[in-house]
Every structure is written in C-alpha cells, then in structure tokens.
Amino acid sequence: MSEQPILVTGAAGFIGFHVVRQLLAExxxxxxxxxxxxxxDPALKEARLKLLEGQPRFTFVRANLADRPGIAALFGEYKFPVVVHLAAQAGVRYSIDQPHAYADANLEGFLNILEGCRHNGCEHLLYASSSSVYGANKKKPFSVSDRVDNPVSLYAATKKANELMAHSxxxxxxxxxxxxxxxxxYGPWGRPDMAIFLFTKAILDKQPIxxxxxxxMRRDFTYIDDVVGAIGRLIKHVPTGSEDQAPARIYNVGNHKPEDLLHVVSVLEKELGLGAIKTMLPMQPGDVPxxxxxxxxxxxxxxxxPDTSIEEGIRQFVTWYRSHYGNLNAKG
Incomplete structure (x- = not known):
C-alpha cells in the first residue's frame, strides 16, 4: 500500500474509533x-476523539457524509488508497421514526463516498453493511450466499442498497x-443504544431492563477486538475481479455462536454483582428473534x-464501563 493516509469514516463512532486506534498502532x-x-450522547464520541486527537499521524475532519462538495474536496486533497467507511445512520428501531436521516447518510452519503473513491484512484473500499440485511430469513446460520431481499426495517434496506451500489x-x-x-x-467504548450497554447502565442504576x-431472543454477539482483527486482515485482502466478475466481496463478521439474551443478562448480573429487574415485552417492529x-x-x-466468549467480552466491557463512568454500585 502507498504512504498516503487511510480514510476511516465514523471515526468518533464505536467501531471506527477502535479501527483508527489499531491502524495508528500499526x-x-x-x-x-x-x-x-x-x-x-455526543460526549461519548468526543471522549473517543480526545484519545485519538493527541496522536501523531491522525487528522480529524468534522463533516457530514451528505455534504457532496465537502466530501469531494476531501478525496481530492488526500487521494486515499484505502477507505474504511463505517459512518452511517445506525439503529433498526430509530429508522422507523426518522426515515429521512437514513436516506441522507446511508444512501446519499454512501454515494458521495463511492464517487470520491471512483474519481481519486482508491485501491480498496471497505464499508459497513449489517446482519440486519438477512431480515427474517429462516435458514441458519446466515450465509453471504443467502438471498437478502426481504428487509424488515428501513435501516436494513439501506444497508442492502449499499451492497448493491458498491457492486455496481x-x-x-x-x-x-x-x-x-x-x-x-459490543465491547469497551460501545454504543449506549445497544443491549449490553443499556442493560449494564440499568442494572447499576437499579432500573428495569x-x-x-x-x-x-438470540444474538450473535461479536466482541470489538474480533471485529477490528477481521477488518485489519480484510484491508490487505483486496478483491480481484475477472472479465465476468466484479472485484466485490461481502463477508459476515460475527461470532458464529448465538447467545440467548437471558444468558447474557445472567452473565452481566454475575459480573456486576447485582440482579436485573426484568420487564418482558412483545417483539418490536423491525426486529428479528x-x-x-x-x-x-x-x-x-x-x-x-471471531472467537471471544461472551463471558470474557462482558468482563472487559464492565471493567471499561466502571472506569469510564465511575459507577461503584456493585462489586469492584
């Protein structure tokens, strides 16, 4: 790879922050x-950024993906050989209430990234899709060769659209x-809207989960270090095409070991030394079991x-949560 900088979008986000840290360490x-x-909470994003901004070889640009001239200028200035595109409007449930945010960031924003890559000699674009593209598929485990044309949320539909746009x-x-x-x-510096973070906060605050x-519910919880490890290897694995095949690949990045949600809660209870107050509710629209x-x-x-166990991953998350938020409500 050439000496020009790698672009990581979503650098203040959970996965982006960890990917930037690893690339800088390399x-x-x-x-x-x-x-x-x-x-x-933007304060969590700013705290992540603070850890990055003091580092040599890191430049931060505050910009919106939907800003076409701004994104074009950025690509024109740096001529990135590799782009790791992790910025997006996230969240399945939020997409039901705020659909336009998803069109702006995930469709228009992604097109601006594709155009930047196209016009400036990018050698490899890696981009975040999501397990949500599998919708309510019955066949398990989910394989990249499965059909994924039945999304059950707008968020999933935008991620499937990204895959089609990239392929084109x-x-x-x-x-x-x-x-x-x-x-x-999941893992240290994780998103506050995700289950393990939400549950940890609620249990420590003695609020219902x-x-x-x-x-x-069963989820293939995947620890952040495993995700970063996969991305690091895939950056170097540049897809090659042929006359009749585009240089495009898609991979699942998951733990290949679904966990029962109630087991995850019990692991958290043990790690926190506190019992959870459980509120049982019906399935939410746009969700899958x-x-x-x-x-x-x-x-x-x-x-x-990926192979980090849920027990080890939760232990690492709780250790970080206590140090970051200073919550001393349970065993320390």
Whole structure:
C-alpha cells in the first residue's frame, strides 16, 4: 500500500474509533471523518476523539457524509488508497421514526463516498453493511450466499442498497469493494443504544431492563477486538475481479455462536454483582428473534474468525464501563 493516509469514516463512532486506534498502532497515517451527530450522547464520541486527537499521524475532519462538495474536496486533497467507511445512520428501531436521516447518510452519503473513491484512484473500499440485511430469513446460520431481499426495517434496506451500489461501482469502474455484515458488536467504548450497554447502565442504576419477545431472543454477539482483527486482515485482502466478475466481496463478521439474551443478562448480573429487574415485552417492529453468522468465507480468505466468549467480552466491557463512568454500585 502507498504512504498516503487511510480514510476511516465514523471515526468518533464505536467501531471506527477502535479501527483508527489499531491502524495508528500499526504505524499507519489516518484521516478520520465524523459528523459527531446526536443520535446518541455526543460526549461519548468526543471522549473517543480526545484519545485519538493527541496522536501523531491522525487528522480529524468534522463533516457530514451528505455534504457532496465537502466530501469531494476531501478525496481530492488526500487521494486515499484505502477507505474504511463505517459512518452511517445506525439503529433498526430509530429508522422507523426518522426515515429521512437514513436516506441522507446511508444512501446519499454512501454515494458521495463511492464517487470520491471512483474519481481519486482508491485501491480498496471497505464499508459497513449489517446482519440486519438477512431480515427474517429462516435458514441458519446466515450465509453471504443467502438471498437478502426481504428487509424488515428501513435501516436494513439501506444497508442492502449499499451492497448493491458498491457492486455496481465495482462492476462499472473496477473499484475493489468489501462489504462487512457486522453482527451485534459490543465491547469497551460501545454504543449506549445497544443491549449490553443499556442493560449494564440499568442494572447499576437499579432500573428495569426491557426484554423484547419476552426474552426469547438470540444474538450473535461479536466482541470489538474480533471485529477490528477481521477488518485489519480484510484491508490487505483486496478483491480481484475477472472479465465476468466484479472485484466485490461481502463477508459476515460475527461470532458464529448465538447467545440467548437471558444468558447474557445472567452473565452481566454475575459480573456486576447485582440482579436485573426484568420487564418482558412483545417483539418490536423491525426486529428479528435470532442472528447467526456463517463465517466460513472469512476463515477461508483471511484465516480468521471471531472467537471471544461472551463471558470474557462482558468482563472487559464492565471493567471499561466502571472506569469510564465511575459507577461503584456493585462489586469492584
């Protein structure tokens, strides 16, 4: 790879922050882009950024993906050889209330990234997709060869659209693209709108936790270090096409081990030394009862698969949560 900087969008976000830290630790030069929006507490995003901004070889750009001239100018200035596009409007449930936010960031914003790559000689675009593209598929585990044309949320539909848009650019302009279908990522510096973070805060605050589908949910929880490990390997694994195949690939990035939500709660209770107050609720619109990643392709192509246990991952998350928020309500 050339010496020009790597662009990581969503650099103040959960996954983006960890990817930037790892790239910097490897001696790479990184430009991080983020709008630092208020979808969840901007203070957490600013705290992540503070850890990055003091580092040499890191430049932060505060910009909105939908700002076409701004994104075009950024690409024109830096000529990024590699782009890791992790910025998006996240959240399945939020997409039901705020659909336009998803069109702006996930469709128009992604098009601006594709155009920036196309016109400036990008050698590899990696982008975040989501396990939500599998919708209510019955076949388990979910494989990248499965049909994914029955989304059950607008968020999932925008992620499927991203995969189609990327494939079209790979086909038309021979832009190598790698789509990353993430499965319920958790860990230190995680998102406050995700289950493990929400549950930890509620248990420590002695507030009820909401368990949808009356707790009958299974999720392929994937620890952040495993996700970063997969991305690091895939950056170097540039898709190659042929006359009749676009240089485009998609991978599941998941733990290949769904966990019962009630088991996750019990692991948290043990780690926190407190019992949870459980509120059982029906399934929410746009949600699915189970996710389960087939990661054979990832193992075959880069020799890696996530393997951090839920017990170890939650232990690491709780340790971080206590140090960051100073909550001393339980065993320490």
């Amino acid at each position: 001696g790479r030069t990184v430009v991080g882009l983020d709008s630092v929006n208020s979808y969840y 650019y790979s086909h038309l302009y021979r832009l190598p693209t790698t789509g990353l279908r993430f499965f319920t990522v 909401k368990l949808f589908n009356h707790g009958n 189970e996710t389960f990643a087939d990661v054979d392709d990832l193992m075959r192509d880069v020799g890696f698969k």
